[in-house]
Amino acid sequence: MDIEANKKRFIALYKKYITRNGADRFLSYLENHSDFFTAPASTRFHGSYEGGLCEHSLQVYDCLKDYLARPRVNNIYEVKASDETIAIVALLHDVCKIDFYKTEQRNKKVDGQWVQVPYYTVDDQLPYGHGEKSVYMISGYMRLSREEAFAIRYHMGFSGSDPVNNVGKAFEMFPIAFALSTADMEATYFLEEIKKNEVTHEDY
Template identity: 30%
Template sequence: MLTEDEIFANENYILNLLNEVMREGIKDYIQYLENSDFFSAPASTKYHRDYPGGLAEHSLNLLEPLKLSNSRLKKKEQLPEDSLTIIALCHDVCKEGLYVGDYENYRTLQGHPANNKHSVLSIEKIKKHIKLTRIERDIILYHMGLFSCYEYGMEYTPEDLMRAIKRHPLVQIFAAIDMEETHWQR
């Protein structure tokens, strides 16, 4: 559980990090986030960080492990800082507006598109403001590993996931980082 001060501190930290991103449309994206419940929303209803501010906290918790993993790649495979910030802080933006209720009584908003198009919806929301590279799209699309394929009724197949991993190792690495943060750091 986070205090209001911790929620506010996470919001300021995320906004400062996004303000450092040199990408066309970032100011519009920041304004979009500020007008949403992204900073006060939970990350889930019961599985992980199911308290106010959990979504922003979860996103922040992925940035440093992603940077560390990126630094261990071959120089030619390393992504720029802006990409890492966008991937970590924006991968679950689809969850803004998804949950209703209060702490210990959150439920998913019926009919919200994130209920069955989680990663795709995040990409669509980001792309309204920021142009994503193919690698950034791949990493966000498959950030739940094989679950990303089955979530959409096999619109994306395990073979699609394997091709994305071959295009860039951070596809698989980020999925593992997200899984670790989601399931083992409760």
């Protein structure tokens, strides 16, 4: 993974598609006042490495674009979204993880010797939930449409801690929320596994 290449692509997509009032200030925050481009996406699951958060966000963007381009989604489900909405909900759905993780040391036995190795832990300085926290953070800089806010809020879908009825109702009201949740799961459970397998094959 190339952290700088991912950062460059993220910024290019952001500047191209997210142009509403306040977007430039939020990008400045991401670049200059947060760890967004170097943070992991989790402590030990998907993207649990430096730069994992930005990489995951880009993967969700690609998955969402592919999902929305399907003929069935367009012609039968009639799920529509502007390029700006797609970029916002995909690229920014996990900004709640900014400054969320810290690195600590623990002992691990390597070749019979105990050595200290780094690992990620959670250090949440703004305990405001998950999807709702992302909505809150973005809204401090730029206005979200209702469908964008709901999509980001419920991007964890049925795998989150929200009541099932709430998730289902949000998906019914705002199909882009279902699409984003699907893209997030694809990036998490499929693309991450592909990457792990590629690393394993390279090791051999």
